[in-house]
Amino acid sequence: MSDFRPDDRLARDSDLLTKIGLCELRLMKDSRWPWLVLVPQRPDVSEIFDLTPLDQTMLTFETTLVAEALKSVTGATKINTGALGNIVRQLHVHVIARSEGDPNWPGPVWGFGTAEPRSAEETKAFSAKLLDAMTP
Amino acid sequence: MSDFRPDDRLARDSDLLTKIGLCELRLMKDSRWPWLVLVPQRPDVSEIFDLTPLDQTMLTFETTLVAEALKSVTGATKINTGALGNIVRQLHVHVIARSEGDPNWPGPVWGFGTAEPRSAEETKAFSAKLLDAMTP
Numbered sequence: 363m364s365d366f367r368p369d370d371r372l373a374r375d376s377d378l379l380t381k382i383g384l385c386e387l388r389l390m391k392d393s394r395w396p397w398l399v400l401v402p403q404r405p406d407v408s409e410i411f412d413l414t415p416l417d418q419t420m421l422t423f424e425t426t427l428v429a430e431a432l433k434s435v436t437g438a439t440k441i442n443t444g445a446l447g448n449i450v451r452q453l454h455v456h457v458i459a460r461s462e463g464d465p466n467w468p469g470p471v472w473g474f475g476t477a478e479p480r481s482a483e484e485t486k487a488f489s490a491k492l493l494d495a496m497t498p
Numbered sequence: 499m500s501d502f503r504p505d506d507r508l509a510r511d512s513d514l515l516t517k518i519g520l521c522e523l524r525l526m527k528d529s530r531w532p533w534l535v536l537v538p539q540r541p542d543v544s545e546i547f548d549l550t551p552l553d554q555t556m557l558t559f560e561t562t563l564v565a566e567a568l569k570s571v572t573g574a575t576k577i578n579t580g581a582l583g584n585i586v587r588q589l590h591v592h593v594i595a596r597s598e599g600d601p602n603w604p605g606p607v608w609g610f611g612t613a614e615p616r617s618a619e620e621t622k623a624f625s626a627k628l629l630d631a632m633t634p
Contacts, residue, residue, distance in 0.1 A: 411566040422558040444580030448604030468584035469609035
């Protein structure tokens with residue numbers, strides 16, 4: 363893991379909430395949706411199939427853990443997950459809480475409009491709720 | 499599995515290529531991108547975390563298998579994977595081959611423009627190449 367660093371754009375556009383087994387868990391600086399990003403702490407990985415099978419399983423486990431917690435704290439209609447990477451090539455998995463009537467519903471969040479930052483207090487409060495929901 | 503049936507809209511918008519361990523592997527009727535969909539053959543599942551842990555691992559394995567084969571037959575710049583489900587609630591995982599300059603690049607494919615069907619011959623040829631690449 364010594365060579366891992368989050369991509370500059372990911373680091374700029376999101377706040378680090380915590381590190382779990384494989385991934386950094388980050389919150390996008392965009393209050394339009396509760397939008398998390400998991401970044402496996404592995405260097406030079408772009409596609410899910412670039413990970414070892416064990417890391418793939420870890421990523422699935424961590425994605426599920428985060429998705430379930432996000433659903434429970436937001437009461438969202440649907441969780442959207444995705445690994446696109448057309449712009450930022452470092453592997454990262456989006457986990458987004460979607461609700462009927464939210465911006466661009468039922469379309470995707472990527473590339474839609476302009477981010478609306480949240481305050482440091484809002485970020486802190488959201489993070490506390492989420493991390494609490496992730497703890498058994 | 500006896501109660502599983504693919505959602506009507508998924509069945510209408512895609513062709514069944516094969517069944518693998520857990521999933522139906524389907525090809526979207528849209529020639530703008532090589533666009534596959536994996537549908538776990540389980541009834542009443544909407545979110546990845548609704549699957550058992552074993553099924554989650556199977557889904558990851560099958561997604562990786564399909565993604566790697568799709569990359570090798572298309573030479574795509576980037577594979578996009580995603581489970582959205584804002585419209586069709588039955589759990590399904592998109593696996594899409596993206597290349598620089600393709601429609602809506604680098605934005606997402608979902609909700610963009612209108613599908614352009616391919617011929618039965620094109621579907622058959624693509625399917626044969628893909629399934630061959632999935633076989634060790």
